[in-house]
Amino acid sequence: MKNRPINNLYNIDKLTKTDLERSELFRAAFKKTFMFAGILILLMSFIVTAYLFKILVELPDVSLLEMYAPDQSTQIFDINNNLVASIHADEDRISVPLNKISPHLQNAVISIEDNRFYSHGGIDLMGTVRALYNNLLHKDSIQGGSTLTQQLVKNSFLTPERSMKRKFLEAILSVKVEMAYSKNEILEKYLNQIYWGNQAYGIEKGARRYFKKSAKDLNLSESSILAGLIKAPELYSPYSNMKETKKRQLIVLNKMHEFGYITKNQRDKAYAGPLKLAPRKFAYAKYIYFVDYVSYLLRKRYGDNIVRRGGLNVYTTLDPQVQQIAEKTINEGVKSARGSGVKEGALVSINVKNGYIQALVGGVDFKKSQFNRAVLAKRPVGSGFKPVVYLTGLRLGVINPDSTIFDAPVAYRTKWNVWCPHNWDGKYMGKMTVRKALTLSRNTPTVRVSLKVGVDKIIETARLLGIKSYIRRGFSMVLGSSELTPLEVATTYSTLARDGVYIEPIAIRYIKDNKGNVLEISTNTPVRVVSSQPVRELNSILVDV
Template identity: 40%
Template sequence: MQRLVRSGNRRKPRHKKRWILKLTLFTGLIGVISVGVLWLYLYQSDLPLSYSEQSSEIYSRNGETIAVFSDAGRNRSTVKLSEISPWLIRATLATEDRQFYNHIGFDIRGMARALFINLKEMEKVQGASTLTQQLARNLYLSHERTWSRKVKEAMYTAQLEMKYSKQEILQMYLNEIYYGHGAYGIEAAAQMYFGKPAKDLDLAESAILAGVPKGPTYYSPYNHMKNAKDRQKIVLSAMVSTGEISQQEADKAYDELLSFQTRQERTTLSIAPYFRDYVRSVIVNELGFDESVLEHGGLRIYTTLDLEAQQAAEAAVKSELGNSADLEAALISIDPRNGQIRALVGGANYTRSQYNHVFATTRQPGSSFKPIMYLSALASQKMTSASQFNSQPTLFHYDDNRKTYSPKNFGSKYLGEIDMRQAIAASDNIYAVNTILKVGADQVIELARKMGITSPLQAVPSLALGTSPISPFEMATAFAVIGNQGKSVKPVAVLKITDEDGKVLYEAPDPKEEQIVEPAAAYVLTQLMESVFETGGTGNRVSADIKRPVAGKTGTTSTDAWLVGFTPELSTAVWVGYDKGKTLGTAESRKAAPIFAKFTEKALEKVPPKIFPIPDSVVSIYIDPDTGKLATADCPDRKLEVFIQGTEPQEFCTDHISEDPTPEPIPVQEKPESKSWWRHLKRWWMNSDKS
């Protein structure tokens, strides 16, 4: 009996141990299953929209991010990891997360170390957040300190590690983190602090910027230079301890004198800010989108902007205006073939003034308006390129002889009998007024309207000299008609808008062309306008900077300087002046032409030069420049000129006596004095079967 009792007592502890073992195994199994289910749930669940995704983004024609529409004033430019300086990447990892490539989103060892130090000091002196945790906070969470937020942070951190590679997480982090003064992401920060792309940051600059996110206000070199330098030293020391650099390299970087952007130079706004503002107005005012949707709807806006052309435009304006306190400028460039806006600069400095001068309708275009009038004369066949007027001081009578008008040529220079080519090249005012009186101001205005000019135009002789104010946008639109063989295409900036899921909310219709004038008339005028950049032309001083066929017209008033011109690919208007109507000095009045030249050549440097297409109904013949009649072998000075077929001179020059009673036209052949390769090619093409 006693044995049985003892034996039963021995069984109870054994049974209890088995029960505890089973419970432990069961609990462990439940834990593993729970972790697996949680892992599966997190893996299959979509991450919420990030704050940057909720903001609408605007893209260039090639898909580059231009700007973010946000009422928080965020400036963000997304770049690839390969477009970020390796020094900045190393400095960030050494400072923020040395175990980044070894952990799964949480640095357990770092968390334990931080907990020990904080308990020892009885305050929070060290954190242990990984880059992934910081990214989760910045992308998806507010800055409130609650347990629920910490749980969400852990979940989002795990999801980021599951769904993205380490390289992708690092790229997202460097494009998202806040660097102060409205700059989000390293590209915006590099541009704001140093005026250079992130890929060009050196070690010293990288160490400064890598230290800013810990306290964007406290460590900003603009706010507290000493704090910024102290933080830079910590970053450099961290890089030494991780073996990224030597102590000698750290000391040299710390001693480097950094060149920060001045307040006037720096901007915390997006690339192409004037274009961004224009796109906003188009989306809200023309396309009917609500502003709240634009700010928080996560729209993806695809535009026509060519980022390389835009950068060329901004650089050209900056190179000529420099740090001028008040001088303003505008540049608008449109592809005449489809109306797409490729570049837009609305002013000299967006930080100083957000007024977009591209759309200012208070500026007189001066002589740059003349080609519109000459196109009317050619298209109506009331005049030809050989039509002559006497360039001399003239008192014009108009309005049934009740009014008079007495224009002057610049510098009181008068050329005598000249034709249209000479008048355009030298910008002769007397010839221009003779032309508008012959053609009729009303007819000129009617054509201007068809070409895209909507500003009020006064039907007076001075209209020929550009006295009615017109915006640069209208001028580029009108000249695009000339460059597009007489066809008009409405300018467009927004091509497509989608929501965050890619659903198309708006898509621009295919460009609709309207034939405004015959191609031959547009080509003849184009050929005449090329003379502006040749010897004796008002744009000749910048001709060496443009290594391709180009046509254009300068315009100068006491307060405005213009050059409006085009190639087969771009129609560009450049304006320079003061906002308050201050008189331009001689040097200031000459800045529009070099801006145009620098922009055109840089924007098209990857595009092979092309001649302007020659329509079938164009003929070229030799004329006598003195009489405008067909030249004979006896004419000492003859020149090759272009005409709309059927408008060319029919009479031979008789001022030079010939022994042959029946003179014949001189065969058209290449002029030996022709210097430009495209002129040789063009003459050959015209002579092959057009003459």
């Protein structure tokens, strides 16, 4: 290439007539492609514009926020299709002006729900991006990106449908609301509309139901509690879950301090201050814990707004006769065990044939304790977990009911120490069969089976049977140290009763809207999760326990 002319380097002097013709053809093709693309873009723009115009024409009038639509109660029916309870909105709602609402409450809600409320125009793109970023990095701390205005619009005009169209409508309506109303008007409407739990709709009712005072008299501690309820009123209810309530309150107070609404001293004093809660209002008179669980499922699926306003007709699996027996059993059982320090109990009954939850009792007295132990209380199950261990050995072929096993001292070295489990009576019975070891619920033979099969295989069996809670990966769990709910235990034993066929337990058979249209029908298809032979071998032992 030394001293080579630049024209020759790029073959400019060597262009032929054919090359020129090819170049002209390329230019002509490019022009046609460009024209076609332009026409296509114009056509697509026209279609999109027409679609957006159609949506904009259908947008509701934001002035409807001034109107109030009557609510329809959600009806709860039992297995015989008889009405047992109603869930309805508080028709005695009291709307109050913003100047009659505690500034502490206003600031608390803004801090935790929409800290840029006074600076955005209805949509907070920065907040949405921040929430998305947080959710990607911290999946255990999910944040929402909706502004107060968007929440107001969603609750007032839109359905819970998850779609791009709904999000677009929400965004457009939010901007229109911001143009039609002042920030204070929007905040006032929001606080007077949302659900605060405890059958309280609107902040005035919320203040009265929780603290027996007007919204204008709420102090900082009470305001931070109420603001924390908005995200999940049942989960953070001070009546049933004070631990979670206080954790959520601290998050709210920290946000208020972060955004300059309160000082560090105010935050600490409000968190440490005592709470004087009013007695809880109850919605149901019969089968309260069962209906409470159904209500929880409905709010989780449809949102509170639909449950308390939509007029749903919910047909459950509740069998009144079985439920009454279950409630009587728990009451009498707890009463007879009072001398041993027992104060509460829970019971779940599942129909083995179809997986229907026939009865569910979460405590002795709902008025005294609203914590639904049947589905929320996780307690060590003790010897109730041993059948899972033995089934693992049976399904892997490591043992059979007549296998020989020893009831004798056993030790296992962990990372921290040497684990030496004992029998409950401190005695050892020596050589015996697997059948006898499980029948007598001896601990050391159970540990020996677990050492043969391994912890991971035992956890695998537990998952197959229907246990979903976290199980500590350690050999102590084979003696029942893991904490499960009564519903999980009932599910596990119902799978065993079906010879290894799992059916997801359900409390709702089907749901209709207020016009009689079927919204959903529960289907719990039977699935074989364990071969029948090892399960039958296990059951032949359990009948003698």
